[in-house]
Amino acid sequence: MTNPEEQFNPLDPTGILKSVRDANMDAWAKMMVNLVQSEAYAESTAAMLDAWLTSSGPFQKAVESSMSQTMAGLNLPTRDDMTRIAERLTNIEMRLDDIEAKLDESLQPPKPGDQGS
Amino acid sequence: MSDQPTPVAETPPQVPMFSDMCSAWHRVAENWDRFNRVVTTDAKIAQTPKEQVWALNKAKLYRFIPTVPETERKRIPLLMVFAIMNRPHVLDLRPGHSFAEYMLQRGYDLYLLDWGAPGPEDKNLTFDDYTLEYLPRIVRKLKHVSGCSEFSMLGWCLGALISTMYAALRPDDGLKNLILLTAPLDFSDKSAGGFTRWSSHSAFNADTIVQKLGNVPGEMIDTGAKMLKPVENFFGSYMMLWDNIEKPGAVDAWHAMNTWVRDIIPMAGGAYQQLINDFYKENRLMEGTMALRGETVDLHKLRANLLNVIAEADHITPPCQSEGIMNVVGSEDKEVLRVRGGHIGIMAGRGAEKNTWPHIEGWLAARSD
Numbered sequence: 192m193t194n195p196e197e198q199f200n201p202l203d204p205t206g207i208l209k210s211v212r213d214a215n216m217d218a219w220a221k222m223m224v225n226l227v228q229s230e231a232y233a234e235s236t237a238a239m240l241d242a243w244l245t246s247s248g249p250f251q252k253a254v255e256s257s258m259s260q261t262m263a264g265l266n267l268p269t270r271d272d273m274t275r276i277a278e279r280l281t282n283i284e285m286r287l288d289d290i291e292a293k294l295d296e297s298l299q300p301p302k303p304g305d306q307g308s
Numbered sequence: 309m310s311d312q313p314t315p316v317a318e319t320p321p322q323v324p325m326f327s328d329m330c331s332a333w334h335r336v337a338e339n340w341d342r343f344n345r346v347v348t349t350d351a352k353i354a355q356t357p358k359e360q361v362w363a364l365n366k367a368k369l370y371r372f373i374p375t376v377p378e379t380e381r382k383r384i385p386l387l388m389v390f391a392i393m394n395r396p397h398v399l400d401l402r403p404g405h406s407f408a409e410y411m412l413q414r415g416y417d418l419y420l421l422d423w424g425a426p427g428p429e430d431k432n433l434t435f436d437d438y439t440l441e442y443l444p445r446i447v448r449k450l451k452h453v454s455g456c457s458e459f460s461m462l463g464w465c466l467g468a469l470i471s472t473m474y475a476a477l478r479p480d481d482g483l484k485n486l487i488l489l490t491a492p493l494d495f496s497d498k499s500a501g502g503f504t505r506w507s508s509h510s511a512f513n514a515d516t517i518v519q520k521l522g523n524v525p526g527e528m529i530d531t532g533a534k535m536l537k538p539v540e541n542f543f544g545s546y547m548m549l550w551d552n553i554e555k556p557g558a559v560d561a562w563h564a565m566n567t568w569v570r571d572i573i574p575m576a577g578g579a580y581q582q583l584i585n586d587f588y589k590e591n592r593l594m595e596g597t598m599a600l601r602g603e604t605v606d607l608h609k610l611r612a613n614l615l616n617v618i619a620e621a622d623h624i625t626p627p628c629q630s631e632g633i634m635n636v637v638g639s640e641d642k643e644v645l646r647v648r649g650g651h652i653g654i655m656a657g658r659g660a661e662k663n664t665w666p667h668i669e670g671w672l673a674a675r676s677d
Contacts, residue, residue, distance in 0.1 A: 240512075248520055277428075288364055
């Protein structure tokens, strides 16, 4: 408990705010944890998320479509083009990694006891 | 000398001088300025010297530069695998408080895997890819660089999930010791933890999220994690900083941690779908029905020595999600370590250096030569 005489100290201007916070924070935190763990919260969050995704979908699609048309008109690669190139680069990287693995294996000094060919 | 007591001057009631009040307010203004700077800037983190030894797509494997002579080093190297939706810098937070630095000083040949931030082209990456495409390549490179056919692996959060599946699917790949930190593996209790409650709800549809967004934005994951303890995360953390704003050590620690927390990255859509549908909703790993690239993950086949570190106050991975594996794995040498603290705090909090790190190091040291 906070001593009433210590509630306001002009040399600690934030002290009174701290007292209020200390007195209420734990209860507030517990209440909020109980709230977010409730069935109602889970349901409403899922519903809101779903509504947002559904409502923003057509708008997003329209923007993407017009952007693709604009980029194509300007002879510039679209996001899809860049994505396809990036995927191909990753595949090439994997091939290179496979080759490196085989090189590492062939360049490894023979283990003691191994018969040289 | 007279017998009469010396009169004591009465202390006047202390009334603060105007100048004292001005200086107090001035201090508050200075503190506010410092607070603002700390909250909005990045601290230097992940400073332990390391070199990149391998890269594929966004993933990178680093080797920390050893700090002890080769003759004094542990024979078996250690690979650290962090989660796929955060940066791994929390394992090397700041000089003087870095798990990587701690392990280097104790003679480990130390490797860190950074999965990197997935781009739009990575939206179809799944746990199949992380576990059976990336990790085996990383292990091959680690073995080549270290010159050792055996290795230890430390997996944290979803990194522990990937490590566990790898250990079960590739038991003969040289994995000697497996350390799991706050591993989300068993989702049989649908009432345990906010994530399980939210994602298990029938109205929550991961497929729609991924279909509309591709990768799941880091902000969405970050907000979800913070909403598990909203008051602590949105207010408490900043109040703790304000309370300690005049203590440079505490401010530095907070600044480093906040820098890591702010550095959010998206999660590959395919992996997110799997996480929600196969793990959270259907608990496939523990049910024995999880299959990666057609191979069923049989936890009985996990034979590596196992240390399972559980955070008792973990609200992201409640202890019950990590405990179940101990009865299922085929490891003969297995141990559970329960640590007081939260999901991140057990490894990056103030007590980590005294509680968690020495225990992990001690356990590993006995099995690394």
